[in-house]
Amino acid sequence: MxxxxxxxxxxxxxxxxxxxxxxxxxxxxxxxxxxxxxxxxxxxxxxxxxNPFARSLRANKSRTIAVVIPERINNFFAKVIDGIEEIAQEHGYHLLVYNTHEDVEKEKKILSLLQNGRADAIVMSVTSQTSDISHLRKIHERGLPLVFFDRICGEIPTTKFITNDYESAYKGTNHLIQQGCKKIAFLTLSKDLSITKERYRGYSDALKMANLTPEPTFSLYCKHSDEDNTELILKLLQSENRPDGIISSVEKLAISTYQAVRKTNLKIPYDLKIITFSNMSIAGILNPSLTTITQPAETIGQECAKLLIKKLTRPRQPDFLDQIIVIPSQIQIRESTMVR
Amino acid sequence: MxxxxxxxxxxxxxxxxxxxxxxxxxxxxxxxxxxxxxxxxxxxxxxxxxNPFARSLRANKSRTIAVVIPERINNFFAKVIDGIEEIAQEHGYHLLVYNTHEDVEKEKKILSLLQNGRADAIVMSVTSQTSDISHLRKIHERGLPLVFFDRICGEIPTTKFITNDYESAYKGTNHLIQQGCKKIAFLTLSKDLSITKERYRGYSDALKMANLTPEPTFSLYCKHSDEDNTELILKLLQSENRPDGIISSVEKLAISTYQAVRKTNLKIPYDLKIITFSNMSIAGILNPSLTTITQPAETIGQECAKLLIKKLTRPRQPDFLDQIIVIPSQIQIRESTMVR
DNA sequence: CCAAAATACGAAAACGTTTGCGTAGTTTGA
DNA sequence: TCAAACTACGCAAACGTTTTCGTATTTTGG
The missing domain is CATH 1.10.260 (434 Repressor (Amino-terminal Domain))
Incomplete structure (x- = not known):
């Protein structure tokens, strides 16, 4: 008022x-x-x-960064935002946060709202359904600074921050192999996702290196609903030629796996070993405790923000390089992949 | 640009x-x-x-709502924000989100940044350390629409949204008693918090009603660090007169309890039963699965946003009533409080 | 001592909207 | 038929900053 x-x-x-x-x-x-x-x-x-609006109008700057994520109830994204906010706050920047709920249409709407200068820059992780990227291209061609993290869009020539997806998946799969797994399944969300492809490559290469062949039925591309996913996984576990190891590309699919296992008489890690990409603080108290590949979420957020703010605060900073910056994950071995 | x-x-x-x-x-x-x-x-x-800034300058309205929470890696708060965003988006409002990290000083800084009209309204949950409320008073007296949820500040005459804390705690405690617990402990964060007081009252009254007396050593006021909390709880569990039931006011203290129990040879639910306020999707897959009091987080967020937007979009809307709106929680009974 | 430079400040424009007011041109009405 | 009302649009001010330019006063320098 x-x-x-x-x-x-x-x-x-x-x-x-x-x-x-x-x-x-x-x-x-x-x-x-x-x-x-x-x-x-x-x-x-x-x-x-x-008055910030008079200032913004005059300077054509908003001191605001928009963050666009596909899911809010997700420790990884929450931590990334914490990282972004930390750096942003140090420099007097504010954060507009948008959740696309994994919905491309929503993603398009949100990006279209961001065309008018409400935010000075955008840092985002795309939807698992994002294949048409015209809306991303539009924003980028308009000259709005844009960086991606985790779920990146390779076709847009800008800086992207990811973890060492290939390597982690390779190591994770290899860990399963060393623990004695012969039939390893790969769980993920969407085929289109950049990180899915990388992680699948890592999984696949590790298998080949061990003279194992990745079976098509062992690659499970899951849906949005947790119940459906649990069903899907249950079916896989009850199939004649069931896997004895699972590497999951997403935290919640590991959860679904635990839930599916409960409906069988399989025992983790004896009958089935599992490792997952995850940022859960409680992986350790699951029973059995869950072996994880933990992404450096806060660091990713911080690096995104640092890069953006450098660009926004220095006078004539060049455009972002078309490059991928890799920040390594850490594998935390727990009971779910123990031999005995 | x-x-x-x-x-x-x-x-x-x-x-x-x-x-x-x-x-x-x-x-x-x-x-x-x-x-x-x-x-x-x-x-x-x-x-x-x-141009949104020209508009805002002209109209003295930003079409932006600020959300201030004490913790981002928390399913409850994440869900509330999802609820707020849903309604806000329907009406063309944007969300600025701030995390105080349970730090009153940060809370003060953030609120001071919000004095200049950057947001048309604020919806917040206070820090567990917030006892001096001058900064909240200042904002409210400035006429900026302000509503609280969950962690409310009773002294500010505005509308607050909470769950039925007293009743849920009463029922939860009563559930433990009916399952045979005689010595029930109460875990929480801060004494100053409104919800702590209510939940403690519910706990306390349930004990009295069953002719049990709440022992002072059974009320654990925990710190910020998860490790410290686990230690504290472990000490309680190893004490001579250890509790046989626990009701936890916060999700993460239940997690710490599970962790502490692992370091003893106690078995949940046989030696210790536990129920907690929580919004975890994975409470069901913990082993043993965790009995929870689930707050209607999305609904709380939606209701906050609806009220704010009504006030912001109608011409001469009266100020918010000094009232508390209660949206009931739901108790989900699982293995952690089973008799056998 | 006086021109030139430096100091310290003011007037006004500009950013992009919205809106009160004014006004041609048209339609209405008795 | 002609004043009154209406229609459809333009002019200019206003929102609160920042910044360019201008200028009165003081200081400097040879």
Whole structure:
């Protein structure tokens, strides 16, 4: 309602021109120390708060970063945002956060809302359904700084932050093999996802290296509903030629696996070993505790934000390089992949 | 960088005045249908996007709601935000999200940043450390619409949304008693928190009703660090007069309890039964599965947003009533409180 | 001592909207 | 038929900043 006093009123209270007050508050060399002090103390006294919209209008900058994620109830994305917020706050930036709920149409709507300059930059992780990327291209060609993390879009020439998906999947799969698994299944969400492809490559290469062949029926591309996924996995576990090891590309599919296993008389890790990409704090208290590949979520968020802010605050910074920056994950071995 | 074309340029392309274009786009009765059509199609063609800051400056409204939470890696808060976002998006509102990390000083800084009209309203859950409430009072007295949820601040006369904390705690405790518990402990974060007090009352009253007395050593006020909490709980479990039932006010203390139990040779639910306030999707796959009191998080978020938006979009809406709106939780009984 | 430079400030424009007011041209009504 | 009302649009101000330019006063330098 009442958004406090304006710079004009503050100027009037000081018998100065608004321009002088503005310069004093922005510590301009053109203003004497004495005047600066007077202005600052009066501003304090009257609790003057500059109107951010007037500023944004004038400067054509919003000091705001938009974060677009596919899921909010997800420790990985939550941690990434925490990382972004930390750096953003240090530099006086605000965060607009949008959840696409894994829905491309929603993603398009949100990006279209961000075309008008409401945010100075966008950091996002795409939907598992995003194959048409015209909306991303549009934003990028408009010159709005855009970086991707985790679920990246390779076709857009900008900087992307991911973890070492190939390597982690390779190592994870190899770990299963070393623990004695012969028939290893791969669980993931969408075929289109960049990270899926990389992780599948890692899984596949590890199998080949061990002279095992990846069976098509062992690659499970799951849906959105947890119940459906549990059903799908259950079917796989009850099939004649069931897997004895599982590597899951997403946390929640590991959860679904645990749930499916409960409906069988299989025992983890004896009959089935499982490892998953995850950021759960409670992986350790699951029974049996869950072996995880943990992505450096906060770090990814921090790096995204650092890069963006560098670009936004320096005068003539070049565009983002078309490159992929890799921040390695860490494998935490727990009971779910123990030999005995 | 380039924020597209302005209404002036659009007007020039149409040989019209900016005012006419503005009115046409806002569907004013003063503009003929023919002109409206022309304007709209040209706006489409040139991809005209109104500048939000010019609008905000002019209207003194930002179409933005600020959400302030103490923790982001928390299913409850994530779900609440999802609920808020759903309703906000329907009405064209954007969400600025801030995490206080349970730090009052950060909370103060954030609220001070919100004084300048960047957001039209605030919906928040306070820190577990918030006892000095001058910053909240300041915002409220400034006339900025403010609602609380879950962690509410009773002293501020506005509308608050909570779950039936007293009743749920009472029922939860009673459930433990009926399952045979005699010595029930209560785990929580801070004494200052509104919800802690209510939940403790429910716990305490349930004990009294069953002729049990709440022992002081059975009320554990935990810290921020998960490791410390696990230690604290472990000590309680190893004490001579250990509890045989636990009701936890916060999800993560139940997790810590599971972790502590692992370091003893106690068995849930045989030696210790446990129930917790929680929004975990995976409570069911913990071993043993965890009995929970689930708060209606999305609904709480939706209701907060509905109320705010009603106030923001109707012309002369009265101030929020000083009232507490209760949305009941649901108790989900699982193995952790089973008799056998 | 006086021109030139430096200091410290003010006036006004600009950012992109929306809106109150004014006004041609047209329609209405008795 | 002609004043009154209506229609459809334009002009200009306003929102609160920042910044360019201008200028009165003081300081500097030879």
């Amino acid at each position: 009442n958004s406090g006093i304006s710079i004009k009123e503050l100027a009037a209270a000081l018998n100065l021109a608004p321009s002088t007050v503005s310069r004093a508050l922005n510590d301009s060399y053109e203003i004497s120390e004495a005047t600066k002090q007077k202005v600052i103390s009066m501003a304090e006294k009257l609790n003057y708060q500059p | 380039n924020s597209g074309i302005s209404i002036k340029e659009l007007a020039a392309a149409l040989n019209l005045a900016p005012s006419t274009v503005s009115r046409a786009l806002n569907d004013s009765y003063e503009i003929s249908e023919a002109t409206k059509q022309k304007v709209i199609s040209m706006a489409e063609k040139l991809n005209y996007q109104p």
